[in-house]
Amino acid sequence: MADSNSKAVTVFAVFVFIISLFSVGVFYLSAKTLFSTISGYATSVGEANLTVESVVTINFTTARINWGSGRVNDGFSSAGLNTFATNNVTNGNWSLQNAGGLRIENLGNVNVTLNLSGTKTAASMIGGTSPGYRWNVTSFESGACRNSSGGTGALQTDFFYVVNTSTTLFCNYFQFLDDRDVVRIDFNLTIPSDSFTGTLGDTITAVAFAA
């Protein structure tokens, strides 16, 4: 009985010793961190130190799209406007003044998330019967827009989606490298013949956070 007690105490002592060793190791790490930041800590080791700040900056390099003045051609229920280089107006007499869509460039030095929102719906911007207001996000420079695993799947890109007035994530990783840092937003509008008249339009907001 006494012998088994002695064995138990010995095993316990070894266990405590191991925990103590671990504690000393953790204390060493903590103390090392502390001493490196306390003023008055003298060392003979020279050190060159610099910090490169992370900067998140995105910019619309093409910030305005305008189709000018026009109307739906007689005899048609609606006209179609888009931002492509050709065939950008159908059944209307508008004239696209800057083809190629809005373009956003990542000017910072980190990958960011790209989030977009509009302020109006098709009904509130265009009005009339069955208006359409859609956008299409694509990588203008190949690989600019990536998903959370670095691929291109499951992104809301390469298809015209209804413009959302709540902020929508389009790119998990909008890259910053110079050869892959531009994203393009194209638009496809349907203007019914009974739409609102006058100056119509919307503001697109892009927000980027460090990825």
Place this chain on the structure above:
Amino acid sequence: MADLKKVLVVILVVTLVLSALSVVFNLTIYNMKSSNNKEMVRPSSNYGNVGFFVETSNKGVQSGNGG
């Protein structure tokens, strides 16, 4: 001899508790230091516009019947 063992066990238990507390305390401090090192990067936002003008003559054009 039995009393000596009891004293030894008490000392070991106290040592164990103090070591465990030390580990928890130091890890907490170390993690706080690490989290302070995380850089706060400001988000960026920018705006673009789409716009066009619809002439008044658009109003009242009937659909698909040639006017």
